[in-house]
Amino acid sequence: MSLDAIVIGAGHNGLVAAARLGQAGRRVLVLEAEAAPGGLLGEAGGMRIAAMPTGLHPEVARGLALHRHGLRPGRPMATLALGGDAPLRIEGAAVTGVDAATAAAFADLHRRLARQASALAPMMLKVPPRLRDGGWGELMTLARLGLGVRMLGRAEMRELLRILLSNVWDLLNDEIGDGALAGALAMEATLGGAMGPRSPGTVLPLLYRLAGQPRVMPEGGAGAIVAALVRAVEAAGGQVRTGARVEALLAGDDRVEGVRLAGGEEIRAPLVFSNAHPKATLLDLLGVRHLDAEDVRRARRMATEGMVARLDLALAAPPRLPGGTLPGPGDRIIVAPAMGTLEAAFNAAKYKENPDRPALECHWDAGASRLAVSAQFVPCTLKGGWTAEARDRLVANVLSVLDAAMPGLAAEVGDVTLATPADIEARFGLPGGHWHHGEFRVDQMLMLRPFAGAAQYRMPVAGLYLCGAGAHPGGDVTGLPGWNAAGVALKDGRGR
Amino acid sequence: MNAVTEPREAVPMGLVPGPFHDRLEALNHQRAWMNWMGVASPAVLDTVEFEYFAIRNQATLFDVSPMMKYRIAGPDAEAVANRLVTRDVTKLRPGRVAYAIWCDEAGNVVDDGTLFRLSATEFRLCCQEPQLAWLDDVAWGFDVTVEDVSRDIAGLALQGPTSCAVLRDAGLAGIEAMKPFDLREFRVDTHAVTVSRTGFTGDLGYELWMAPEDALAVWDRLMEAGRLRGIRVIGYQALDMARIEAGFLLPRVDFVSSETHLRPGRARNPYELGLDWLVALDKPQFNGRRALVRLAKGKPRRRLVAIEIDRDKPAHHALVYHAKRREVGFVTSALWSPTLKRNIAHAWVEAPYDEAGDLWVEIYRQRELVWQRRMARARIVERAFFRHPRRTATPPADW
Numbered sequence: 001m002s003l004d005a006i007v008i009g010a011g012h013n014g015l016v017a018a019a020r021l022g023q024a025g026r027r028v029l030v031l032e033a034e035a036a037p038g039g040l041l042g043e044a045g046g047m048r049i050a051a052m053p054t055g056l057h058p059e060v061a062r063g064l065a066l067h068r069h070g071l072r073p074g075r076p077m078a079t080l081a082l083g084g085d086a087p088l089r090i091e092g093a094a095v096t097g098v099d100a101a102t103a104a105a106f107a108d109l110h111r112r113l114a115r116q117a118s119a120l121a122p123m124m125l126k127v128p129p130r131l132r133d134g135g136w137g138e139l140m141t142l143a144r145l146g147l148g149v150r151m152l153g154r155a156e157m158r159e160l161l162r163i164l165l166s167n168v169w170d171l172l173n174d175e176i177g178d179g180a181l182a183g184a185l186a187m188e189a190t191l192g193g194a195m196g197p198r199s200p201g202t203v204l205p206l207l208y209r210l211a212g213q214p215r216v217m218p219e220g221g222a223g224a225i226v227a228a229l230v231r232a233v234e235a236a237g238g239q240v241r242t243g244a245r246v247e248a249l250l251a252g253d254d255r256v257e258g259v260r261l262a263g264g265e266e267i268r269a270p271l272v273f274s275n276a277h278p279k280a281t282l283l284d285l286l287g288v289r290h291l292d293a294e295d296v297r298r299a300r301r302m303a304t305e306g307m308v309a310r311l312d313l314a315l316a317a318p319p320r321l322p323g324g325t326l327p328g329p330g331d332r333i334i335v336a337p338a339m340g341t342l343e344a345a346f347n348a349a350k351y352k353e354n355p356d357r358p359a360l361e362c363h364w365d366a367g368a369s370r371l372a373v374s375a376q377f378v379p380c381t382l383k384g385g386w387t388a389e390a391r392d393r394l395v396a397n398v399l400s401v402l403d404a405a406m407p408g409l410a411a412e413v414g415d416v417t418l419a420t421p422a423d424i425e426a427r428f429g430l431p432g433g434h435w436h437h438g439e440f441r442v443d444q445m446l447m448l449r450p451f452a453g454a455a456q457y458r459m460p461v462a463g464l465y466l467c468g469a470g471a472h473p474g475g476d477v478t479g480l481p482g483w484n485a486a487g488v489a490l491k492d493g494r495g496r
Numbered sequence: 497m498n499a500v501t502e503p504r505e506a507v508p509m510g511l512v513p514g515p516f517h518d519r520l521e522a523l524n525h526q527r528a529w530m531n532w533m534g535v536a537s538p539a540v541l542d543t544v545e546f547e548y549f550a551i552r553n554q555a556t557l558f559d560v561s562p563m564m565k566y567r568i569a570g571p572d573a574e575a576v577a578n579r580l581v582t583r584d585v586t587k588l589r590p591g592r593v594a595y596a597i598w599c600d601e602a603g604n605v606v607d608d609g610t611l612f613r614l615s616a617t618e619f620r621l622c623c624q625e626p627q628l629a630w631l632d633d634v635a636w637g638f639d640v641t642v643e644d645v646s647r648d649i650a651g652l653a654l655q656g657p658t659s660c661a662v663l664r665d666a667g668l669a670g671i672e673a674m675k676p677f678d679l680r681e682f683r684v685d686t687h688a689v690t691v692s693r694t695g696f697t698g699d700l701g702y703e704l705w706m707a708p709e710d711a712l713a714v715w716d717r718l719m720e721a722g723r724l725r726g727i728r729v730i731g732y733q734a735l736d737m738a739r740i741e742a743g744f745l746l747p748r749v750d751f752v753s754s755e756t757h758l759r760p761g762r763a764r765n766p767y768e769l770g771l772d773w774l775v776a777l778d779k780p781q782f783n784g785r786r787a788l789v790r791l792a793k794g795k796p797r798r799r800l801v802a803i804e805i806d807r808d809k810p811a812h813h814a815l816v817y818h819a820k821r822r823e824v825g826f827v828t829s830a831l832w833s834p835t836l837k838r839n840i841a842h843a844w845v846e847a848p849y850d851e852a853g854d855l856w857v858e859i860y861r862q863r864e865l866v867w868q869r870r871m872a873r874a875r876i877v878e879r880a881f882f883r884h885p886r887r888t889a890t891p892p893a894d895w
Contacts, residue, residue, distance in 0.1 A: 253780075254780075254781065254785075254786070283637065287637075288636065288637035288638070289575070289579070289781060290781050291781075292600075292601040292783050292784065292785075292786070293579075293601075293630070293633040293634040293636070293783050294600065294601040294633070295601065296633065296636055296637065297633050297636075300636065453601075460786060
């Protein structure tokens with residue numbers, strides 16, 4: 001069978017790209033190194049890294065007709081913020097468990113941020129304009145984005161520009177005051193990355209999250225997304241091959257020609273989409289010989305340090321929230337009693353140490369009697385290395401924070417599975433173990449993602465496209481990078 | 497953070513002496529020192545006229561030690577050199593030297609220099625501007641080491657019609673067999689000297705490379721051997737005259753390196769500089785290739801051209817006009833050539849006026865605080881104004 005395209009990596013973005021290409025009549029083969037598809041969404045090593053995914057972008061779900069492949073869109077998850085006397089419950093702009101003034105201030109802030117985020121939202125589905133020479137092209141790009149911002153009106157625009165590059169610490173202290181509510185929002189702004197609440201530029205990721213998709217827990221859990229995407233690929237005539245680790249890209253005469261697998265098998269195709277990390281794609285799979293020194297430098301210097309560890313705790317009894325209630329399947333629990341907790345944890349990780357009191361995001365899977373925990377901030381390269389003692393210490397710190405928030409929980413814990421950022425890095429070939437393949441920083445967003453000059457999914461070698469979270473609009477489980485990458489390649493094909 | 501308590505070697509203030517400084521200082525009657533990469537380098541020692549005519553008629557010594565020199569060595573040295581420069585390095589044999597340029601990703605020139613192939617796995621790059629950071633980036637991911645050896649190697653340019661005879665008399669047996677751009681090892685008395693038949697004058701000439709501790713002994717031997725051949729020590733000003741006559745370009749003067757320019761659009765590509773002949777688009781990926789392939793298909797928006805100007809007043813920094821009215825460029829290097837008896841210059845000219853004719857330069861002259869303005873006709877000519885058959889004749893004639 002002669003192929004039109006190969007997709008490296010059966011993470012959700014790779015599957016989305018493959019399904020879109022298949023729908024357009026292209027013969028596609030998806031190559032996955034692990035034994036099962038899904039990437040961070042899949043069950044690899046007995047653990048699903050992305051246990052609390054955001055929903056796929058509606059355009060992607062609709063475009064691939066995922067409802068016909070068994071995906072029931074779930075309801076947005078509610079957030080329970082622990083740390084105060086009673087848990088706070090956050091659903092959209094509504095919060096309960098705080099005083100009326102704080103609730104009103106939060107509703108006001110949420111409404112404002114959501115409106116400002118909507119000025120950014122149209123950029124998500126678009127291919128970011130090209131940066132050329134740092135000249136007029138860049139200015140035009142900014143102008144186009146600026147127009148959307150200007151449409152907010154003068155006062156709102158001023159406000160957005162005031163807070164855009166500032167930090168959530170200042171913003172939330174100004175607007176709602178510190179506490180469990182601010183902690184939960186600061187967690188939202190910093191989760192997955194290597195910036196603390198006081199780091200400049202943390203308001204932008206918060207807006208980005210608000211402009212993006214809410215977290216949903218689909219029927220059948222996070223794995224249902226992967227299953228539906230695989231069915232969509234296969235229904236479009238594509239094929240997913242697992243246990244096939246791509247070792248190198250084949251390229252000649254400035255054009256990609258296919259891939260070589262770890263066993264030495266060579267598979268040819270005129271188009272290759274890489275859902276692997278941009279660094280790994282360019283520096284390891286393609287090789288620096290095919291690249292200009294500037295691209296090598298930018299790829300090397302991508303900020304890719306991730307600071308989230310994942311733990312799965314088998315519990316003998318369901319966790320009980322303060323007050324005695326049980327968390328529901330649509331509830332996400334955040335333990336970040338104040339922004340200072342996050343900042344202290346970040347300070348430890350910044351200096352490559354285990355935080356004493358990590359901030360936690362948890363989900364209770366009643367069917368599996370399992371509490372999925374994301375702990376931040378945990379460094380990828382730990383001082384002294386990730387020894388057995390260091391791992392035990394991290395687990396003990398997480399359990400102690402959990403037990404303080406939900407008394408009695410530690411006593412119920414059975415088996416613990418831990419994936420440090422270093423484990424995530426090794427298992428998924430993600431340099432730095434970053435969830436989103438690259439920090440959500442103002443210099444790594446939009447036309448600067450993954451780095452300047454590489455923002456349109458096309459790589460310097462013709463026929464090679466990036467389709468993973470390293471590309472615009474980036475991480476979380478929207479499927480947009482894969483969707484946009486396939487769209488760009490199809491457009492390129494028509495032009496030829 | 498711990499405080500640094502260990503004593504550090506003091507960094508010298510001002511310019512430092514180069515390996516030939518003791519001899520240069522004795523001869524530098526003008527006391528005219530220039531700053532060349534932090535080293536005291538003579539602008540002129542006696543009179544620029546004597547020094548210039550010595551280049552064209554005798555033999556001259558010029559200290560090129562301050563030039564930046566990099567050693568690129570290792571199993572991947574050829575791959576790195578070939579990735580760096582736009583020429584095809586696989587065709588450069590050990591024992592040969594190539595003039596080369598290197599470009600950034602946009603196809604703009606970073607710098608030019610000479611690439612010495614010392615062996616299958618070792619190169620030396622000589623150039624004007626510091627390049628270590630650039631070389632480190634180009635070499636990343638390759639099995640190669642890049643070292644700055646600028647201060648580990650002393651260099652002397654021996655240029656002029658009698659230069660071959662001087663070297664032969666200094667005991668460099670077989671020097672006359674060297675072809676242009678050849679590179680060979682010799683001994684001057686007991687001192688190892690690497691000689692390349694290269695230079696910046698468009699005439700017969702050699703460059704000698706040695707350990708700094710051997711520098712003065714080699715100098716003395718050459719001065720002694722050259723006594724009856726009219727050997728003369730020169731400064732930068734005389735060399736710059738010969739450089740313009742030979743049609744060689746100077747970064748910062750004739751073009752701005754893409755690594756140092758600040759304003760957008762000020763960097764220049766090889767097609768604009770008239771250096772197409774240095775770009776081997778038929779070799780696989782090298783830095784800037786994709787951009788150069790695109791640029792090669794179009795016409796340059798401006799070109800650095802050689803012009804010859806009517807009348808005898810040099811056109812320093814003059815503006816270039818089309819039909820005396822429309823400003824279309826400017827002069828970067830200018831000279832009344834004493835040897836050619838022609839008024840010559842390098843100038844940037846915007847397209848399409850680089851092909852139009854009817855070009856004029858506006859020359860300003862001041863005589864006793866009174867300014868005069870003259871429009872002089874200019875014609876675009878071959879870049880190498882002066883290229884003597886002596887430059888390539890092998891063996892060179894005995895002068």
